[in-house]
Amino acid sequence: MxxxxxxxxxxxxxxxxxxxxxxxxxxxxxxxxxxxxxxxxxxxxxxxxxxxxxxxxVRPADGPLPVPPNLVALTQPAGQKRLMATAHKQSYWPLSQYFETQRNEAYCSVATSVMALNALGIRRPESTQYPDFPYFSQEDFFRNVDPQVANAARVSKEGMTLDQLGAALSAFPVEVMKFHAGDLTLDQFRDLILDTTGRSDRFALLNFSRVEIGERGGGHWSPLAAYDAASDSALLLDVARYKYPAVWVPVTQLYTGAQAVDSVSGLSRGMVIVGTRAN
Known part of the structure; x- marks a missing residue:
């Protein structure tokens, strides 16, 4: 019928x-x-x-995942209070001004890098996306990167390891330092966060495992923008904004997440620090 x-x-x-x-x-x-x-x-x-x-x-199909109870979202009153109270938030202002959402689910390393490059205030290249305005963009990120190190097609599927991103960023006019968390003590890891979040000319790009901080997913990249001593937590500006908001994460859990082994490299994850070059 x-x-x-x-x-x-x-x-x-x-x-x-x-x-x-x-x-x-x-x-x-x-x-x-x-x-x-x-x-x-x-x-x-x-x-x-x-x-x-x-x-x-309860969660809409296109909404963010619920924030784990061990984390504090920046949008919550407690999260805002931490940001206002701490002196280690100098990274937050330039990074938040150039906040990016990753273009695809494997581009977290690229979005994180573009945020940092624009926030550093260094000379920007011509942009395909904005022809009249020089700008570091995800679309043009691999323009001067050695394709043997990383290329757009491969990264769109696999993402980048700690060593790959460190090598890729070396193609830009910045100072690059990389640290595998397996080579750092907890205190050394915390000191790197303290040093970078208290400055606006150097940023910490964190490579970690989401599972270790209570979130859903695998390996991920995002910049750290602030540190709160009272709670011993750092502010993670998550570039997967469609999935999680910016959150405060206990440093001990960030350290555990950064110590997780990357299945591609067989090495621990960690941190890449980019800053302006000394004259």
Whole structure:
């Protein structure tokens, strides 16, 4: 029976029967033509979805993931209070001015780097995206990077390791230092955060495992913008803004996340620090 004939058949029925017929007709019109086996699988999946707890449907499909209880979002009053109270927030102002969202799910290293390069105030190159205005952009990031080190096509699928990003950033007019967390003590790791967040001419780009700080996902890159001594936490400006907001993370957990081994390099993750070159 077609959708039209189905509706006509119950046109003179009671209101509730009419409503039910409309719903059925809509489903008939929208149902895909598929083999019987696929129809059975789809029906099973649909029934299972109806049994999902209501709590699982609280988050909109296109919204950010919930912030883990061990982290404090910058947008929360407690997060804002930390930022206002600490003296180690000089990195926050220039970095937030040039905040970027990564162009794809593997471009976290590129978005993080572009933020830092623009925030350093160094001479900017011509931009494909903004022809009249020099600007470091994700689109042009690999223009002068040795393709044997990293290239757009490969990074779009795999991302970049600590050593790769360190080498790629060496193609820019900046001072680059890289540190594998496996070679650092917790105190040394914290000192690097303290040194960079208290300045506006040097930034810490952190490579870490999300799981170790309570988030969902794998390896990730984002810049650190501030440090709060009272809570011993650092402000992570997450470039995956579609997934998580900027959050305060306990330094001990950041350290654990940075010590996680990168499956590609077989080495621990860590930190790349970029700064202006001395004259």
């Amino acid at each position: 077609t959708r039209y004939s189905l509706i006509r058949a119950v046109r003179r029925s009671k209101p509730l029967e009419w409503l039910a017929a409309c719903v059925v007709a809509t489903l008939v019109a929208c149902a895909p033509l598929s083999p019987v086996a696929n129809q059975a699988a789809d029906q099973t999946a649909h029934q299972a979805s109806l049994q999902v707890p209501a709590s699982a449907a």
